[in-house]
Structure formats: C-alpha cells, structure tokens
Amino acid sequence: MEYTTLGSTGMEVSRLCLGCMSFGDPDWREWMLDDDAAHDIIDRAIDLGVNFFDTANMYSTGESERVLGDALEGRHEENVVATKVFFQMDEDDPNSSGLSRKTIEQELDASLDRLGMDTVDLYQIHRWDYDTPIEGTLRALDDAVRRGKTRYVGGSSMWVHQFADALHTSDRLGLDRFATMQNHYNLVYREEEREMLPYCEKEGIGVIPWSPMARGYLTRPHEDVGATARGENEEYLYEHPYMQGGGPEINRRVQELADEYDVTMAQIALAWILDKDAVDAPIIGTTSIDHLEQAVEALDIDLVESDAAWLEEPYEPVPVSGHE
C-alpha cells in the first residue's frame, strides 16, 4: 500500500479509501452487503494496508456506520474513519437533516454511537445547506473539534464559491477550516478540473473523490452497464452525464487500454485518477474481495502520459452532477 498525507492535516492515509456505502441493510438498496460479507471486505482491506474508511449517517440509515464500527472494533485507533451529515435520517424528524447546530450535534453523537467511537477522524458536510448560514454550521463544527468529537472537518460536493466562502469565513472567525473535499470526479465526469481541484491545491485541501469508477460505468463495456445488481437498479446511471458527450467513447478507450496493459477496465480508471496530482485518495466502492484486490494492484500501474491524454481526449463538458 502507498500512503499520503491528507491535505494539510498531517494525517497519513492509504492512497485508496474504502467507501462503505455498500455495507448495511439489503432492504435499503438491493446491492448492500450484510454484516458478515462487509466484515470480510473490511478485514481484507486492512490486510492490504487500507487504513482509510468513508461512510455517512444516511447510508442504510445508520447501518453502514454500525457495520463499519463493529468491523473495526479494537482497531479504531490505527484507522482513519470519515463520516458525513446532511441528509434526512428520520422522515418524522425535520431536524434530522441539514446543517444546523441542533442537527450537527445530535447527528454527530448518533454517528459516534453507531461507530462505537468517542472521536471520529473526519466529519464532513455531505451537501450545502441553503437554509442555514455557513457561519453557524462552521461554529458548530469547530465546537465539535474543541469537544474532541471529531479531529478534522471536511466538505463534499458543492460549488467552488460556496467552498471558498466557507474557508474565508473560518479564517475570518478563527474557526477550524475544512481540511478535505469529497467531490465527484472520474474519467467521464471531469467538471471539477475547472475550478474545484485547482482551488483545493492552492488551499492545501485533501481531495478524496467519490465514484472514481463512475459507479461501475468504467468497469465494464458501455453496453453492459445494466449487467450487475447495482447497474440494473441505478436508473440514474442511464440518464447520467457519464453517457453524454464523450462518455461512450471514453468507455471504449478504457477497454482498449485495459487489453493493451493486460489489466481490467476498473484498474485503468483507477490508475488514471491515482495519477492526478490534486487527488489524495479516491474513495472506491466494492462488494467483492477480488475487485478490492484489483484496486490495490492498480497502484502499481504506470499509465504512460500519452495514454492518459488519449483517454481524456473525447471528454466533452457535461451538466454538473452531484450537487445543486
């Protein structure tokens, strides 16, 4: 495994972060893994040197955090655990969503409880809350750091002007600033290259992109997108920007290079993103030990510069996806 310093935190993380959105309750999404299967993947990830795990309160309405917390029992300290807040947890409780002080304090306590931890390493806002002034959110997050409930705070998909506003507000008020950005980025969704990635580099922000394999679109030929349980059920994959512009041609080129390098399409998609200077650690999703092992092997693939450029060439701007 390779490790990197996460942004300006000084914290060392594996260059692959294991996303835990697929662990929890199969009633939530059909492609969820239950406890035993999820524990096997988390154990194997740790064997392979992964020390960085990402979850969220809303994944499987808390079950993902519980599964991760159980799997890490007795070894929380040697791992880096990130979770998130924003989406509604209880449809009867309007204060279980958003980024008010009330929501943040209650949801962070509930997350810590499910994770079985006193302190989480990274607490992220899952989306921007248009109903709560960012100053209030940042004050609540800063208090969470002072109270020892989280070590760092981070952002996820949002506009650059919002992220810049948040960083300036923290600096002006002397509050803990966002240390990381978890954004949507892969070979078929590169809108983040316009402003977010250069801005993060300038500000020393750790970048941990989600869906680095385009939710599976870059792991199999375009025609086979519906070939898995998740592909079959994720209707939005079919209407997604991945399918627009140069997406299908990029998918074809990923197949061609995979054959040439004698690796899988998933490994080409990961090798490409791992080569990006702005990226600290992509957050991978998988329900398979074989796929997890492939992801770790992708760290050893040296993508020739001209091949990376050839993969990028067909890309055309697509509508923003991941936030509003």
Ligand SMILES: NC(=O)c1ccc[n+]([C@@H]2O[C@H](COP(=O)([O-])OP(=O)(O)OC[C@H]3O[C@@H](n4cnc5c(N)ncnc54)[C@H](OP(=O)(O)O)[C@@H]3O)[C@@H](O)[C@H]2O)c1
């Ligand atoms: N902040 C946000 O708003 C946000 C949004 C979405 C996701 N996330 C985070 O990002 C993580 C990853 O997201 P994601 O699951 O959408 O991303 P992804 O890693 O781009 O895609 C995962 C999909 O690719 C497939 N796959 C992986 N390796 C493969 C291989 N070698 N061969 C064939 N198929 C392969 C997986 O299938 P198998 O299960 O069969 O391996 C799964 O369906 C989540 O767990 C979550 O932590 C955050």
